[in-house]
Amino acid sequence: MNRLTTILVTAVLVTGLFATVAGTAAATDATESNATAQSEAYAGTNVSFEADGSQLTDVELGGEEAFSSVAVNSQSEAETGADVGADVSLETLVDLEGAGLSLAAETSASAEVESESGATMSALDGSSSVVSVDAGNESQFVEAELGSDAEASEEGDRVVVETGDRDGTFVVVGDGEVTVNEEGDVAADLEENSSLVFRSSGDGGEDDEDDGDDGDGDDDGEGEGDENAEYEESLIADGNAVADVYVGDRDGETVAEAVDYGGETSAEAAHDAEGRVELTVDRTVHEGAIAIATVSEEAVGNLEDAEVTVDGEAAAEASSHSELEGAFGEEPRYMVVQDAEAQGEATVYVAFDHFSTRSATIDGGDDGGSDDSTADDGDDTDESDDGDDGDADDGDDTGDEDGTDADGNDDGGESDGTDDEMPGFGVGVAVIAISVAAALARVRT
Structure with a gap:
């Protein structure tokens, strides 16, 4: 016993x-x-960073480190710090102690970081990458320490940052100033409801070499892409740009994201099953402004034949920048610009004549979007539901009985043996x- x-x-x-x-x-x-x-990190196709306590760190654009850190803090809080006094000038604003940060939202093509100072930092992960700081309801200081291979220079009221084959420009929307401080980094002060916007595009160095030697003896120095970028930066700095929009492919899916400009503005973008881009803008400022949409033909279709409607009514097509901006106070207009260097993409400028809440639709000349092909092909059973490449028949025979899913992966078998039973x-x-x-x-x- x-x-x-x-x-x-x-x-x-x-x-x-x-x-x-x-x-x-x-x-x-x-x-x-x-x-x-x-994890307080974001890793997109062209934009990546970490929200490390009180700073964004390792900010990479196009695979190159543009900024080793970006810090933001309210001016009232920063002026009580040991290194910043009430009479600080931007040139001497260095080693800014940032407020706490948290990654509030992210998608495959955008991210939003909230600061305890009341500011919001946003990133748009498109072919032209955008990183912006919205001051919110308090005045803010911003300091961006450059990456090891980056250089900053002042050009009027803007700051240009060159990093390898990429370059970008800082502009202030609203009341504020941006400059290069005594350490060679970028410093800015923003009044409430103002924004600091950095837009970056690739192959800046290569463009300079190619455009500067056209055989006519003139120092052109700029290609079509550079001219478009400068025009867009001017729109943003002058308060005439309401949003940047990106519509393109991410991991086999079409995404549509927007970042808005101005403290009293919100913008949202969506892409529907018919290949149309829907843009909704809510703005308290009544005057008209322009949305800058970078759109892939794969997502929308033939952009040469694109049609744009605003609030359901057809917008007039403009043939020049001045004609486009003539929409303000008159009628909605649009303009399509195709850059030879950006194959498969075009920029669609949508000029709203005035604001409250407005909606615009961009419709290409034919059905676009690799995602939508299965939904439109007429095979109305499994292909549109499970997103496979036509292998849905194989999954239907075995998926429910042997623990495999429709794509043949043996997911269910493992979970049946471990996760669903008592440990x-x-x-x-x-x-x-x-x-x-x-x-x-x-x-x-």
Whole structure:
């Protein structure tokens, strides 16, 4: 009888040990999963950064480090700090101690970071990358420390940053100033409801070499892409740009994202199943302004034949920048510009004549978007539902019975053996049970 009792006690202890170890492992996995989910980092196709406490760090645009850090803090809080006094000038604004940051929202083509100072930092991950700081309801200081290979220079009321084959420009929307400080970094002050916008595009160095030698003896220096970028920067700085919009492909799906300009403006973009781009802008300022939309032909279709409507009414097509801006106070207009260097993309300028809440639709000349081809092909069962490349028939035969999903991955088999059962009662416990039964049989014998 003593031998029986000893065997049973040992079995219970070992079984408990297995359950404890399994439970601890499950808890560890859950903790690691939560830590990953809460990671304060964003990694897009052209924009990546980390929200490291009180700074954005390792800010890369197009794979090149543009800024080693970006800090923002309210002027009232910064002026009480040890290194910043009430009479600080932007040239001497260095080592700004930023307010706490948190990654508030992200998609495959955009991110939003909130600052405890009341500012909001946004990123648009398009072919022309945009990083902006909206001051909110308080005046703010901003300092952007350059990456090791970046250089900044002042050009009038703007600051140009060159990094390898990319260059970009800082402009202030509203009341404020941006300059290069005594450390060679970028410093800005923003009044409430003002914004600091940095727009970056690729292959800046290559463009300079190609455009500067056209054989006519003139130092042109700029290509069509540079001219378009300068025009867009002027629109933003003058308060005549309401939003930047990007519509393109991310991981096989069409995405549509927008970043708005101005403290009393909001903009949202969407792409529907018919290949149309829907843009909605809500602005308290009544005067008209222009939305800058970078759109891929794959998503929308032939942009040479694009049509634009505003609030359901056809907009007039403009043939020049001045004619486009003539829409203000008159009628909605649009203009399509195709840059030879940006293959498969075009810029669609949509000029609103006035504001409250307005909506615009950009419709290409034919159906666009690789995502929509399966939905429109007329195969009205599995292809549009599960997003496979025509392999839905294989998944229908086996998916529910053997633990595989429609694409043939053996996902369900693993979860059936571990996640759905009580932790700790697997193969080890079965071995213990068999050993106990054998021992009991020997005792009885």
